[in-house]
Amino acid sequence: VGTENINTEIITLTRFLTEEQTKHKEATGDFTLLCHALQFAFKSIAYYIRRSTLINLTGLAGSSNTTGDDQKKLDVIGNDIFIAAMRSCARVRVLVSEEEEECIVFPAGPNARYAVVCDPIDGSSNLDAGVSVGTIFGVYLLGEDAAGTKEDLLKPGSELVASGFTMYGASAQLVITMRGGGVNGFTLDNALGEFILTHPEMRIPKTRAIYSVNEGNSLYWEEPVKEYVNSLKYPGEGGKPYSARYIGSMVADAYRTLLYGGIFAYPADKKSPKGKLRILYECAPMGLVFENAGGQAIDSNMKRMLDVVPEHIHDRSGIFMGSWDEVQKVVDIHKKHGY
Ligand code: P6P
Secondary structure: OOHHHOOOOOOEHHHHHHHHHHHOOOOOOHHHHHHHHHHHHHHHHHHHHHHOOOOOOOOEEEEEOOOOOEEEHHHHHHHHHHHHHHHHOOOEEEEEEOOOOOOEEOOOOOOOOEEEEEEEEEOHHHHHHOOOEEEEEEEEEOOOOOOOOHHHHOOOHHHEEEEEEEEEOOOEEEEEEEOOOOEEEEEEEOOOOEEEEEEOOOOOOOOOOEEEOOHHHHHHOOHHHHHHHHHHHOOOOOOOOOEEOOOOOHHHHHHHHHHHOOEEEEOOOOOOOOOOEEHHHHHHHHHHHHHHOOOEEEOOOOOEHHHOOOOOOOOEEOEEEEOHHHHHHHHHHHHHOOO
């Protein structure tokens, strides 16, 4: 290879975080250290997922989590890795995990000023089929008066200081955004063991004729949702139907929607009146990513997702997120129905 083809200006996540920190004169470096612990957790989980079939980590762990789902071995390992990483950086005071009924409170050291929410292995029910799963995370800065209890986390996604997800597919893809910032995508180089900036300043296309929803639930959908989805499938004279793409793993459906555009929806319905996806560690973190990429994220009442306050740490919500114009179509149809 000619030397002119070698890119020597590689931006690793580590370098990116250092540069971000220097933009904020008041920065203490605590957030940077927290993000290093996050990236270590993603690298570790990626390692185990890559090898899971080889070292028999697929299949059931024989235990079940708080919501009664059969836990996969990797759910347990992913959760343990994440908790250990958050504890070891001594910058996290409160941690909420999809796998833990109660929030985890670490010793209140002077630098433990953050709360973290996470779904360590989201989509794990697809794991044995080799479908991409992911880790979804959000970071909140605790107030001076924080009690270090779960109440610290019953706040809207608009207060997130950072959020994102890592999708464990052919390679590990990390997407991260900070409040008021852009959305940046990194690809794990397994040889270097570094996340490399491969998708700087990601922007979601304003429109795209792709919809992503589990139509197996259409029997339970409310009228406006039925009318909306039918408008995509049966566009009327001369119209072209949308393409349907549904993986059933939120991180994978979200990543495709972010890259290609379109809409992802998991509406609240008659079967799941509060929706299925969790506010704290699925809907709100994704909401910040999609808004910062120029899209929209709303709940089933057409409320901005980032304004939704969870009633408890495992609270659920309906969600529509994606290209600005595609989500606006949902809003416009719901308005006709009085929302
Ligand atoms: P359904 C996976 O179990 C998950 O939590 C999300 O990752 C995914 O978007 C959704 O549930 C899929 O749910 O009901 O379509 O299988």
